[in-house]
Amino acid sequence: MSSSDPKKNMLRPRVVIVGAGFGGMQAARALRHAPVDVTVLDRTNHYLFQPLLYQAAAGVLSPADITQPTRFLLRKQRNATVLLSEIMSIDLERKQLAASDGSAYGYDYLIVATGARHSYFGHPEWEAFAPGLKTLEDAREIRHRFLLAFEHAEKSEDPAERAALLTFVIVGAGPTGVELAGILPTIARRGLRRDFRRIDTATARVILLEGGARVLPTFPERLSTRAHRDLEELGVEVQTNTLVTRVGSEGVDVGDHNIPSRTVFWAAGNAASPLMAQMGTPVDRAGRAVVRPDLSISNHPEVFVIGDAATVPLTDISGDGGGENRPAVPGLAAAAMQMGAHAAQMISRSLNGQPRSPFRYRDRGSLAVIGRNRAIADFGRVSLTGFVAFLLWLFIHLLFLASFRNRVSVLLEWTYAYVTYRPGARLIAEDRRPRHPNLDGD
């Protein structure tokens, strides 16, 4: 056994972290010198570099390029154990977690960092026709559908069916929707064109639907306008103030009008994991736990909720209020990481008998990539657009990836895709055969 002495472990407080995303991993790392035993539980075995997920969805990068096994990233942190586990319920009174495989985990401190899934505005039946983009399997599903549409169009003899197969609709013009919409036309018009005989892939339409008045609504209006223009130059049909009323096998309804499409992607609403509501702590309308200023939940100073699973009220100090407060902390990777570090610091303070402090989000600016050679960046008084912003995006993402071993391989894939306009990982998966009955839990 390579594990440390179990007797010594019994005396140390157990910190359990649920979710190994940006927030959870930052919390785990921040506890590396703390006299605690850290257990990281996640339902997947990998840490995902989510900002590049849209590139995996477009087939530019391989799944392995943007992931690393969670346990590999924490291999040198001797006080951390990583377990593959899907937590189904949290018992705040007994301080215990129950997993889908029947295991139970006790804790002294708990950090919940389970992120968010997509929300379909009360229409869960739309999901089958319009997958979202949060996990690697989502990215695989989107890549799969994007490529299959061209395959089916090549086989189709019916012009209307062919047109519907070559129409791609993306619902929601936040960063994910814009990234996805921006990358698809270039691939269709340039990368795939010579490979097909019966269809002209350059006739493919990419339609971006946004319910609000402008794309990338969290950015200043001037940048939104620029992003809108950039998208149109890339070949995206952008429709703002357009509410989707139905999604089905025939396409998307917007009011009385139907857009015939066989391939719809969803990038609209978010909903936190049902665990928040199950815990019995107050949640907002998106299901996010309403946390206290120190990021703990009311009546349970030993339980923290961070990242997209939490909402930090602007004014309500008690943390007991309803869910109508505007979140002061944006749903960004940087915010989740800051919250993770703060929760870890609060645990260390409690162990040292020190008082807690409120979480303060430090805005270091935000960045959205729009497509080949185009991005926007907002640093408050300074903002960047176009190719300069794109270079900044490239630089920052390569820096981020430096914690991964795959950066050379990512650079290679990017160079290839940039020069040829072709996605390098154009795999459509086959059907899966039945799984081993004992190993179904992943």
Add this chain to the structure above:
Amino acid sequence: MSSSDPKKNMLRPRVVIVGAGFGGMQAARALRHAPVDVTVLDRTNHYLFQPLLYQAAAGVLSPADITQPTRFLLRKQRNATVLLSEIMSIDLERKQLAASDGSAYGYDYLIVATGARHSYFGHPEWEAFAPGLKTLEDAREIRHRFLLAFEHAEKSEDPAERAALLTFVIVGAGPTGVELAGILPTIARRGLRRDFRRIDTATARVILLEGGARVLPTFPERLSTRAHRDLEELGVEVQTNTLVTRVGSEGVDVGDHNIPSRTVFWAAGNAASPLMAQMGTPVDRAGRAVVRPDLSISNHPEVFVIGDAATVPLTDISGDGGGENRPAVPGLAAAAMQMGAHAAQMISRSLNGQPRSPFRYRDRGSLAVIGRNRAIADFGRVSLTGFVAFLLWLFIHLLFLASFRNRVSVLLEWTYAYVTYRPGARLIAEDRRPRHPNLDGD
């Protein structure tokens, strides 16, 4: 439309190739200057470099590293069209193929190159417990189970269960079984060791079971002996003359003895696609079509069967005989490619009114890699073993990959894995969500 003039196409003979493996692709390429229209039908969108499939199964390479879209590889061949299609039946009299999506394809010449699947010796129920390794999805499934076993062992509190989780059984010591068995111990003992806290991955057992008297039975006995020793030095427990009598959730039975294991991989028997029997042409016991010396089937000179789907009788010139003839042509990539080129040549000859000729297999030697730094190579009078054979294997496989764009990325992955002993693509997939009902055909 980028397609060529349809009127001109009507006058040209239609050659349909079912299956885009080594044989089918070679046939398509060999017809590039022939006055025919070639249609390549495959149930996946990608060409797979099968000799490196075991590395994808071990997580050393990513799926994208060893594949390329079929239509991309044929993009410059203007007389070839690629369609994603799964053929369910062949009507030899009407010269028509029926696909799973309801499409039908007529042909003037047909080349069937559908390869083989695993055969479980009349026990199809074993497949759920012991996946084989023929397709990319197989490789994903094996990688998934291999990595999951360690994850479950890390969580298990029961020593017997833990031992069964850390026991990997591979059935069949042909090239695939040997490659897989040779790569797993190194990963378990070196690559994964530091990442786990509760288990010592170096205690993992890899057991290779072979029904016959020696490993790699198609090689000369001296090389088999050397491979056997190499495998043992790598940490594989090799058991020859060992027939598997049952595979289930509790492991593998060999005679009265049970080997407790939660992870079994199958590399034993082969069976050709049921299409061969469905066509109504004579087949051998493995379901392979018994072809005539020119690789066509009896009474249908316009239909060829090649690669693992065919058996070429040694003496029976009529091609009508039973299936008991020893195949003169081995089940190797090189043989399939030679058969593909021959079938294409026979079609060109028929179009020119020239007589057909019998297929002759040119043996250029065979090579099997055994693990880190070890391989065996047989060139008739000359043979190589150990590190020299390994370098030859490396050289030949990089040359082969030169037709792919991924060779730099493969080299990088190999360098990484070689230096660190770690597989670079350690992804365990999540469960899949329901598919789009219109796009189920893949």
